[in-house]
Amino acid sequence: MQSVKDILSLGPIIPVITLEKAEDALPLADALAAGGIKTMEITLRTPAALDGIRLLTAERKNMVVGAGTITSADGFDKVKQAGAQFIISPGVTESLLSAGKQCGVPYIPGIATTSEALLAIQHGFEFLKFFPAELAGGVGMLKNFSALFSQLKFCPTGGITQANMEDYLGLSNVLCIGGSWIVPAKLIKEKQWEEVTRLVKESLGMAGTKVA
Ligand code: 3PG
Numbered sequence: 088m089q090s091v092k093d094i095l096s097l098g099p100i101i102p103v104i105t106l107e108k109a110e111d112a113l114p115l116a117d118a119l120a121a122g123g124i125k126t127m128e129i130t131l132r133t134p135a136a137l138d139g140i141r142l143l144t145a146e147r148k149n150m151v152v153g154a155g156t157i158t159s160a161d162g163f164d165k166v167k168q169a170g171a172q173f174i175i176s177p178g179v180t181e182s183l184l185s186a187g188k189q190c191g192v193p194y195i196p197g198i199a200t201t202s203e204a205l206l207a208i209q210h211g212f213e214f215l216k217f218f219p220a221e222l223a224g225g226v227g228m229l230k231n232f233s234a235l236f237s238q239l240k241f242c243p244t245g246g247i248t249q250a251n252m253e254d255y256l257g258l259s260n261v262l263c264i265g266g267s268w269i270v271p272a273k274l275i276k277e278k279q280w281e282e283v284t285r286l287v288k289e290s291l292g293m294a295g296t297k298v299a
Contacts, residue, residue, distance in 0.1 A: 091193040091214040092262070094151055094173050095242050097125040099256055099294035101265040102287070103155060103244060104275075105130045109138035111275050116147045118280035119270070122287025126151040128175060128265060131162060137169045144170030153195075160186035167192050177218050179203050184210040195242065199223035204236055213238050216265070221246025226254045233260045249290055256294055 095101075102119060106112060106129055119127060129140050131154060143152040153173035154166035160182045166174055173193040176183050187194030188210060197216035198204050200223070207215055217229060220243035224231070232239060243255050244265035255264050269290050274283050 088191075089151065089172070089193065091173065091195055092240070094126060094153070094193055095195070095214055095240070095262040097151060097263075098123070098291070099263050100124070100252070100269055100287075100290055101126050101128055101153075101242065101244075101263055102269045103128045103130060103265050103267045104270060105132050105267065105272065106135045106139040107133055107272075107276065109135040109142060111278070112139035112142045113146060114278065114280050115270070115275060115283065116143055116150045116152075118283040119287055120147075120149055122284040123291045124287055125149070126153065128153045128155040130154075130156040131158075131166065132156050137165065140166060140169040140171050144172065157183070159183070163187065163190040163192070163194075175216055177216070179206055181206075184212065187212075201232075201235065204232060204239060208236065208239070214240050214262070215242070217241045217243040217245075219245025220255070220264075221251070225251075226258065229255070229258050229260060233258070249293060252290070252294060 129136050151172050154171035155175040157174055157176045163186045175195045177197045179196045195216050196207050196212050197218040240260055240262050242263050242265050247264050247266040248268045252264055255261050270283055
């Protein structure tokens with residue numbers, strides 16, 4: 088099992104995918120991998136999500152597949168059974184943090200405020216999602232967190248695009264960024280896999296050249 092730090096260090100961008108049809112999971116993962124992506128998050132926002140995670144973790148060993156949008160403690164078991172290799176929640180509660188510690192799968196809690204950061208620290212978590220990044224103070228808030236909590240490292244998501252990603256990736260407390268912009272839902276719906284690969288290469292190229 089990889090550590091959270093290893094997973095968040097696999098590449099600069101984690102695509103956040105809301106899967107409408109499980110059948111799209113494998114071709115999508117292949118299109119992402121062809122563009123250089125090694126890890127992806129499937130959000131638990133659709134009925135197809137769990138089947139998609141099952142398919143991906145069984146059949147695409149080249150991709151590290153996480154489950155996102157876990158909003159209650161019982162979600163941990165469900166996605167663990169489906170094979171999720173990491174688990175992300177958009178926020179934190181005592182019960183999420185306790186379940187995350189016990190589940191045996193790398194868990195990345197989401198925080199947006201100083202108090203939530205303190206709660207995560209009290210539970211022993213140092214690798215966090217910052218969500219919704221742009222609405223919760225963006226780069227300025229992460230700089231503030233850096234001054235307050237030098238031990239914390241983040242994966243910001245929420246409102247990140249090609250236009251602002253390098254501002255985030257340039258921060259010393261950001262290991263990688265996540266977002267849905269990198270794979271527009273329309274491209275999945277239309278099965279435009281080559282366009283997915285092209286967009287991913289474009290974004291990774293920018294991340295690679297602009298980040299020191
Ligand atoms: C998430 O769950 O991380 C977010 O939905 C991603 O935010 P975005 O859609 O604004 O990229």
